[in-house]
Structures are given as structure tokens and as C-alpha cells.
Amino acid sequence: MLQQILEQKKEEITKLETCYSLKRDRKKTSLYKAIRASEASPALIAEVKKASPSKGTIKEHYVPAEIAAEYEQGGAAAISVLTDQRFFQGHIADLVAVKQMVSLPVLRKDFIIDKIQVLESAHIGADAILLIAAAMTPQKLHELYRFAHEHDLECLVEVHSVEELQAVLNEFTPELIGINNRDLRTFKTDVNHTAAIASHIPEGILTVSESGIKDTEDLHFLRSHSIDAILVGETLMRASSPAEGIRMLYGS
Numbered sequence: 001m002l003q004q005i006l007e008q009k010k011e012e013i014t015k016l017e018t019c020y021s022l023k024r025d026r027k028k029t030s031l032y033k034a035i036r037a038s039e040a041s042p043a044l045i046a047e048v049k050k051a052s053p054s055k056g057t058i059k060e061h062y063v064p065a066e067i068a069a070e071y072e073q074g075g076a077a078a079i080s081v082l083t084d085q086r087f088f089q090g091h092i093a094d095l096v097a098v099k100q101m102v103s104l105p106v107l108r109k110d111f112i113i114d115k116i117q118v119l120e121s122a123h124i125g126a127d128a129i130l131l132i133a134a135a136m137t138p139q140k141l142h143e144l145y146r147f148a149h150e151h152d153l154e155c156l157v158e159v160h161s162v163e164e165l166q167a168v169l170n171e172f173t174p175e176l177i178g179i180n181n182r183d184l185r186t187f188k189t190d191v192n193h194t195a196a197i198a199s200h201i202p203e204g205i206l207t208v209s210e211s212g213i214k215d216t217e218d219l220h221f222l223r224s225h226s227i228d229a230i231l232v233g234e235t236l237m238r239a240s241s242p243a244e245g246i247r248m249l250y251g252s
């Protein structure tokens with residue numbers, strides 16, 4: 001038994017070593033700049049996602065680094081990686097693997113509510129993290145935002161409603177705001193949600209529309225509302241290949 005456990009530990013240590021060496025050589029890249037520099041309109045943040053609480057397993061053959069490499073080739077501006085284990089079947093090792101594979105900025109998609117998770121994110125090589133307004137007070141959000149920036153991490157601040165947005169803006173002005181089209185009670189998505197909230201976002205802040213983006217029609221709609229970027233997971237993961245998914249979305 002001990003032998004078996006030690007074998008397992010060796011595997012875990014190899015992963016840890018990858019984390020450490022990665023931290024030494026990793027090149028930081030900016031999500032903000034990548035969105036601004038993208039030729040695609042809106043820019044694409046392509047998500048690597050195995051499963052979700054509402055849909056169960058989305059992709060059986062799940063090799064995050066391979067998927068991310070195809071996203072990069074396909075013209076994505078950045079990669080988002082789900083690292084939550086319990087509900088999304090992700091892992092921090094997925095982010096480590098993706099960061100090693102691509103030169104695009106990598107967003108850590110998780111439920112970050114504590115400074116220790118911010119430190120962990122910096123440590124595993126994330127360039128940016130998601131902060132969900134619904135998960136904490138605006139003061140706490142601001143505190144984590146500042147802490148993340150001190151550790152060289154950008155933040156995508158996610159809101160679901162105009163009320164949440166106003167509460168955040170009363171406290172501070174984030175660089176990047178994500179509007180989640182998914183209603184967290186019903187799990188239904190609607191891109192009109194983005195249009196309704198985006199008009200309340202001041203100039204200068206980059207706006208990202210998240211969740212439930214399915215086709216070229218959605219994309220054109222969001223473009224007509226001057227959305228800077230879209231965050232797409234499921235549609236790309238269900239396409240015959242990630243690259244094909246991007247072609248289908250952008251209609252090229």
C-alpha cells in the first residue's frame with residue numbers, strides 16, 4: 001500500500017515541479033491588451049471546460065493543452081481555463097498545462113473569494129482571474145482586485161445585473177467587466193442580457209459578454225452593441241473541433 005501511495009505522490013510532485021519551473025520562466029501577458037489588440041471583433045476568450053453543474057460532462061476526450069493550442073491557432077485572443085474541481089471537473093494542473101502550451105494570456109475561471117486563492121493563481125501561472133460580484137461585497141471585491149494587481153494578475157469582474165454593476169462602480173472602476181448572460185437561478189442564458197447591462201458601463205472599461213453564445217447571429221448582435229470580447233465555452237467544446245467551432249462562430 002505504501003508503495004502505491006508513494007507512486008501517486010511522485011506523480012503529484014512532478015506536477016508541482018512543473019508549477020515551480022513554470023513560475024520561474026513564465027512570460028506574463030495581458031488579457032486587457034490582448035483584447036484591445038485583437039483583429040477579431042469582438043475578441044474571443046475561448047474557454048477550456050470539461051463539464052458544468054447544469055450540463056454535466058460536455059467533453060469526454062478532454063486534453064486542455066491540446067484544445068488551447070487549437071484555440072490559439074484559430075485566432076483566440078485569450079484562453080479561459082476552468083479550475084474548479086467539484087462542479088466543473090477542472091484542475092489547477094489544467095491551467096499549468098495550458099499556460100505551458102500557448103503564448104496567449106490565460107484567465108483562471110474559478111470561484112475566488114480569498115487572498116490565498118489569488119496567491120495560488122499567481123503561483124500556477126495565471127495572467128488573470130475571475131472575480132464574481134455576486135459572491136462577495138463590493139468592498140471585498142475591491143480588496144481582492146487590488147491584491148491581485150499587486151501580484152501581477154489582472155481581473156475580470158463578473159456581474160449579472162445593473163444593480164450589481166452599480167454597486168461595483170460605486171466602490172471602484174475595474175478595467176474589465178464581464179456580463180454573465182446566465183441567470184444563476186434558472187441556468188438559462190440570453191444574450192439580450194448583455195445589451196441591457198452594457199449600456200450602463202462607462203467608456204474606457206472593456207466589456208466582455210459571457211455564456212450562452214451559440215452562433216454568428218449572437219456574435220453580430222454583440223458586435224452591434226460594441227462589446228469588446230466574448231467568452232465562449234460550451235459552443236466551442238461541442239463543435240467537431242475547437243478550430244471548427246471558432247470558424248462557425250465568426251462565420252469564416
Ligand SMILES: O=P(O)(O)OC[C@@H](O)[C@@H](O)c1c[nH]c2ccccc12
Nearest residue numbers: 047210211212213231232233234235
Ligand atoms: O459555456 P458557455 O455557456 O459558453 O459559458 C462560458 C463561461 O461564460 C461560463 O463558463 C462562466 C461564466 N462565469 C462563470 C463563473 C464560474 C464558472 C463558469 C462561468
